[in-house]
Amino acid sequence: MRTTLDIDDELLQALxxxxxxxxxxxxxxRAISExxxxxxxxxxxxxxxxxxxxxxxxxxxxxxxxx
Numbered sequence: 001m002r003t004t005l006d007i008d009d010e011l012l013q014a015l016x017x018x019x020x021x022x023x024x025x026x027x028x029x030r031a032i033s034e035x036x037x038x039x040x041x042x043x044x045x046x047x048x049x050x051x052x053x054x055x056x057x058x059x060x061x062x063x064x065x066x067x
Contacts, residue, residue: 005028012024019027 007028012027015027015031016022016024019030022030
């Protein structure tokens, strides 16, 4: 998808300094990807303790030993 962005020059230069030799496009795509990955991990951690989890590991080990 082609998109035109107005990005602060200093911000873009700081990003490019962290990824030398990478194109602007690749640097921005990597930054977005890393942000989404970090955000997904943070959202998952935020769910800690909110979802009921049945620990069936012992039962599964018993089934594995039988086969």
